[in-house]
Amino acid sequence: MNIKTENTYKTASRIVIATGIFIAALGLAVRSSMWLDNILLWLISTFKRRPLSPFWLEKLQFFGMDLLLFGIVVAVIGLFVVSKWSLVFSKAQNDSFILTTTMIIMAALWLPVVLFGHSSTIAGEKYWWLDDDAMISMKYARNLADGFGLVWNPGDRVEGYTNFLWTLYMALVHLLPIPTSKTSLVVLVTNIALAIATVPYIVRIIRQLDGNNLVVIATLVGYVFNRGLLAWTAAGFETALLTFLFIMLIYRIIEESRLSQPKIQTYAYIAIMSLVRADAAVLSVLLYGTSFILNKERKTVFFYSAVSLIFPIAHEVFRIYYYGDILPNTAYLKTQNWNGKYLAGLKYILDFIKNYSIMIIFAVTALALTRTKEFRCLFSIVTLYMIYVASVGGDTYPSFRFLLPVLPLLMILAFTGIQRLKLESLFKFLTETPKKDQTKKYQLTSQKLILIKAALAILCLVTSPLVVLGYSRLLVPRTIAINNITIGLSLKNNTSPSDKVAGFFAGLVFYFTDNYAIDLLGKSDRYIAKLPTFPGSMKPGHNKFDFDYSLGKLQPDYVVSNFKLPVSKEEMLKNSKGDFAFTGQLFFNEVFRKHCLSNPVSADTWRTVFACNWPSKPKKRTDWQPLPL
DSSP: OOHHHHHHHHHHHHHHHHHHHHHHHHHHHHHHOHHHHHHHHHHHHHHHTSOOOTHHHHHHHHHHHHHHHHHHHHHHHHHHTGGGHHHHHHHTTSHHHHHHHHHHHHHHHHHHHHHHHTEEEETTEEEEOOOHHHHHHHHHHHHHHTTSOSOSBTTBOOOOOSOHHHHHHHHHHTTSSOOHHHHHHHHHHHHHHHHHHHHHHHHHHHHHTTOOHHHHHHHHHHHHTBHHHHHHHHTTOTHHHHHHHHHHHHHHHHHHHHHTOOOHHHHHHHHHHHHHSGGGHHHHHHHHHHHHHHOSOHHHHHHHHHHHTHHHHHHHHHHHHHHSOSSOHHHHHHHSSOTTHHHHHHHHHHHHHHHTHHHHHHHHHHHHHOOSHHHHHHHHHHHHHHHHHHHTTOOSSSSOGGGGGGHHHHHHHHHHHHHTOOHHHHHHHHHOOSOTTOOOOOOOOHHHHHHHHHHHHHHHHHTSOBSSTTHHHHTSOOHHHHHHHHHHHHHHHHSOTTSEEEESSHHHHHHTOOSEEEETTOTTOHHHHTSOOOTTOOOTTSSOOOHIIIIIITOOSEEEOSSOSSOOHHHHHHTTSSTTHHHHHHHHOHHHHHHTTTOEEOOOSSSOEEEOOOTTSOOOOOOOOOOOO
């Protein structure tokens, strides 16, 4: 490297370091200076032309922390990467270096979210948790490990989960000699390991498609910093396992089709995917079809596929025998008797397209520029799966959980599309002149081509949901989760296991208590799951309830509401319609008002527990002992 180039790198390094220090200083000022916060709040309020809610100060604090962390990272990049760019560039030609670096960055970025954002000290003990629906699976898993069977309540066979194999894995975790306060940590760390294990297969697929280093690096940056992938992996769902299996199988199918050597293990994995999550059967069908189209040994593919179906068939026989249903209870809950399902699904997919619009445009570009069976099949998988997700109503939660398994594939297609852009032809067309005597020629050098395509890749990344801003919020434990665990522990300490408890957000509360659990939103209740949806509610899994049945017929001893006393009737009327109508509808339900509302239990959480008095049952106590500090 000549002296001029070395000086250029040093200058660039100083600029990047100075930029990082400036960003970090600005973030620190936002975090620590009240007068600066007041100025920023005034500016935002003026821009929006309305007063701001108190939560805006909290938003500013998180924004300041994001800037501080981002500035530190930029400064470190300037110090150790830009200053040694020639060395880094030479090593980046090696896939093993890229993989190692990516895995280290993932561990450094993702593990703190698990270690800090999903844990808290409650009643003198450190607790870890998964998001609420995942904790429903954990309750099934604990009951199985304890010998009660794969059930929500001992004796009640209702399939209130959709992730059979993931729940079985959770049951194995419960056989470890660790307390319930730590079981979630094992699941969370497993998810991080699965997400990291997906990285090599992403790179292998890119190389199969003749992707260069730009495609590799851009795809891995998109994967590592994607908000949805990080959030749902840290939530403890089966999403990381499903993504790992799907990406691994894409690689195996392409490799085996090129060698005309299908292997039965591949088809066994395809079949097993449908046991990881019930609706992953659609992905399994798409993979079977892709393998059949790409592989010349179609008789062997057909035979292996048929043999592998023994896994989902055996699981379906188990489901019918054990639960008496053809589908999981949650499938009936979320997809049946819902007139607004297709509209909700369309909105879900349109929101996904809006968030990944540039990426989708370049994926379409890749399809147009690479007219091979492989590209057509891969693009078709993403498209058809999006259509399926729309047809079932999408998801009630943000960050596109259902589409995350195919998201890395979309990224690969998009950045491959950027690589294959014919910029030279486009540039020639735009600059060509009809004058015959024109002697001046315009050329794009290889360096300019690389810079333009790198800029397009950056555009693709920055217009997708990244976790750069918003990361610090993931490091802070959610008060809602802490409160729900506190309620569960309070129930365990102040009630008997025979007491029935009804509630919403059933996962966390009922995992940490031994009571008979009634899920008011029907994930583990056949009757609720097959009801029509509440008018105007568009959130699948939260739009079916019948309090006359859940309270009047099942007669719980305690009810965990979704409001904290005192409340006004006006406030509850607002919460009696729309997506969260169940909150206000409970307050106005005659059975609840007659038997439960007048008996609140003292609990310093965002929710109120009510003791219910029934003529046929002894009166329940409301003078609960607080949890030890």
